Amino acid sequence: MQGTAAVLREPNQPYSIEPIRFDPPRAGEILVRIHAVGICHTDMVFASGAMGSPFPLILGHEGAGVVEKVGDGVTKVRPGQKVLLTFNSCGQCSQCHSGDPAYCHDFVGLNFACVRPDGSSCAHDDSGPVAARFFGQSSFASHAIAQERNVIALPDDADLNILAPLGCGVQTGVGAVLRSLNAQAGSSLVILGGGAVGLSAVLGGKIADCASIIMIEPQQARRQLALELGADHAIDPATGDAADQVRAILPHGANNIVDTSGNVGAIFASLNMLAPHGALGLVGVPGSLDAVLPLPIVPAITYGYTIKGIIEGDSDPENFLPQLIALHAAGKLPIEKFSTIYPFDQINEAIADSHSGKCVKAILELSA
Ligand SMILES: [Zn+2]
Numbered sequence: 224m225q226g227t228a229a230v231l232r233e234p235n236q237p238y239s240i241e242p243i244r245f246d247p248p249r250a251g252e253i254l255v256r257i258h259a260v261g262i263c264h265t266d267m268v269f270a271s272g273a274m275g276s277p278f279p280l281i282l283g284h285e286g287a288g289v290v291e292k293v294g295d296g297v298t299k300v301r302p303g304q305k306v307l308l309t310f311n312s313c314g315q316c317s318q319c320h321s322g323d324p325a326y327c328h329d330f331v332g333l334n335f336a337c338v339r340p341d342g343s344s345c346a347h348d349d350s351g352p353v354a355a356r357f358f359g360q361s362s363f364a365s366h367a368i369a370q371e372r373n374v375i376a377l378p379d380d381a382d383l384n385i386l387a388p389l390g391c392g393v394q395t396g397v398g399a400v401l402r403s404l405n406a407q408a409g410s411s412l413v414i415l416g417g418g419a420v421g422l423s424a425v426l427g428g429k430i431a432d433c434a435s436i437i438m439i440e441p442q443q444a445r446r447q448l449a450l451e452l453g454a455d456h457a458i459d460p461a462t463g464d465a466a467d468q469v470r471a472i473l474p475h476g477a478n479n480i481v482d483t484s485g486n487v488g489a490i491f492a493s494l495n496m497l498a499p500h501g502a503l504g505l506v507g508v509p510g511s512l513d514a515v516l517p518l519p520i521v522p523a524i525t526y527g528y529t530i531k532g533i534i535e536g537d538s539d540p541e542n543f544l545p546q547l548i549a550l551h552a553a554g555k556l557p558i559e560k561f562s563t564i565y566p567f568d569q570i571n572e573a574i575a576d577s578h579s580g581k582c583v584k585a586i587l588e589l590s591a
């Protein structure tokens with residue numbers, strides 16, 4: 224199957240759109256024609272080479288498209304059906320069996336190894352294999368090969384350009400609030416960072432009926448967006464100690480905090496914002512993989528804090544993505560308010576705009 228992909232030849236270089244040959248789907252695999260794909264921060268982390276990924280490499284893990292062909296044994300979807308792609312999981316381990324596939328025992332291998340489980344690549348150019356299957360997809364491409372576990376069928380009238388980021392960034396932000404932290408109606412919620420995941424967390428806070436939602440974000444435009452999406456307060460950390468500003472609003476502190484910034488200084492400062500029995504959810508990946516959070520142990524004991532690492536919002540995509548699709552249809556997930564659509568061949572501009580803050584969620588649209 225001849226197609227194209229945005230190939231990263233080396234870490235931190237521009238992507239180049241190149242002809243790529245995709246394998247036909249093997250047993251259990253699904254070949255998807257990609258129509259739209261969101262750009263997520265994790266793409267940039269892997270593009271930096273910091274995760275030790277193989278190169279040349281095809282990234283992209285918020286794909287949405289139409290099933291083109293299915294391998295033997297696939298019954299979940301059929302050719303012509305619109306689908307959303309998400310992270311992959313094995314379906315066999317105790318985590319998967321308990322409805323917790325974001326912590327699948329084989330999560331790293333299935334999502335980050337960028338090869339099939341047998342070590343082969345499903346994408347090739349004239350000089351050999353190209354690493355793909357990032358997050359079980361690699362959707363910065365005309366085609367992606369996924370599996371039943373990481374494909375969700377969409378209604379025929381679904382708008383792929385809008386729904387693409389549900390498969391990672393949106394389910395991470397909304398899921399962090401609703402699933403990982405299980406925020407209760409009437410509780411207070413502080414969110415560090417107003418990117419796509421942080422703004423999705425604001426929407427999660429609204430869905431959970433939190434009484435007080437506070438966004439902490441240095442960029443004015445993003446603070447404004449947070450307020451438009453339902454945050455009650457938006458704090459500029461440059462105008463004074465962020466914990467003091469939160470405690471001026473919530474004297475007893477916040478029940479839940481979601482960090483989407485990955486900024487160790489901001490995360491450390493947020494420990495002073497927690498209410499008794501408060502929980503801090505760590506979502507944002509720091510710039511250094513060796514980043515360490517110093518934890519003041521005595522306050523953590525005295526006030527019963529919980530510090531929780533969160534991947535993919537503890538999502539079980541099979542159940543949670545249909546809920547998010549229904550919430551979007553009901554007007555409760557207006558993610559298009561922070562999305563900007565770019566033609567696929569402007570991927571480098573879209574990434575530059577994501578870095579600079581000119582756009583919040585960039586979505587690449589592939590021509591049919
Ligand atoms: Zn598993």
Ligand SMILES: [Zn+2]
Pocket residue numbers: 263264265266284391392
């Ligand atoms: Zn992501």
